[in-house]
Amino acid sequence: MAEATSKDLHAESGATAQATRAIRVYEEGEQKTLYFSLSPEAEVAVLARMLCREGYNDHNWGHISYLQPDGTILLNPWEVPWDEIRASDVLRIDATGKLLSGRWTVTPAIALHLAAHRLRPDVKVAVHHHSEWGTVWAALGEIPGIYNQSSAQVGDLGLYNEYEADVTFNEIAEQNVRAMGDSNAAILANHGVFVLADSIARAHQRCVALEMRSRMAWRVKALGAERGMDMKQPAVDGLLASALAGKSGNRMYHAMIRREVLADASVLT
C-alpha cells in the first residue's frame, strides 16, 4: 500500500521559497533509499546528529571538519551540541583555521584537524570526540579487541598519548598526525577518539564501527579479563575489504540519514 511504502516530510527552510517543499524520505527498493540530496553543510549537521545517537555524545566537545573542493573547510561550531546542530550552524574556515563565515566560534583544538587535512591528501573528513565507549579504552590506554563483524570494519587502530604534548600547537598536531601513518582511526589516551575518512559516508561507517567495537570489547572483557575469542585475521581482512569496497551499499547510511530527517527536519536548514 502506498501509505506503507512512502512518507513525505515537509522541511522548513527559513524564509526561502522552498519552505514547504516536500521531501520524500522513504520508499521500498534497495537502490531507492534516499530521495533528496544534502548540501555539504547539511552533511556535517546530519553526521553530527547520527553520531550523537551512536555514542559521540559528550556534550559539545566534538569536532567534525570537512574539506571542500575549493580548499575551505566546513566545521561544526564549538558552542552547539551534536544533537541540536543544523546546517546553518556549520562554519566555514580557511586552511589556517580562520573563520570565513558562520555565527559561532571555531574550536581552539582545530590544529589537529588542520594538520590531518594538510598532511594527508586522502583525508576529506576528520572527526574527534570523547565517545562514550571509545573513551573507556582511552582511559584504559588499550586498543579494543575485535570479536565480531562490525568491530572488524574499523581498519588499523592506533593508540596515541597526545597529552604528552599540546595538540593546539601546529607542530605537535603534525607530529600526532604523522604518528598515525596511513591508519584512519586512533584512540587518544585519557582523551577520546580521532577518525579520518575520504567522505562523510565513510566517516560515519568508521566512527560507528569504532564505537561498536569499543562497546563489544568492553562487554566481552566485563565477563572476564581473559574472555573473548579474537576474530581470525583473514576474516578481519575480508570484512574490512568488503567495507572499503562498499559491498553492503548505502542502505544503512541512508537509513540513518532518514532517521534524523524524520526525527527533526530542521537539521537540514
Ligand SMILES: [Zn+2]
Ligand atoms: Zn577532545
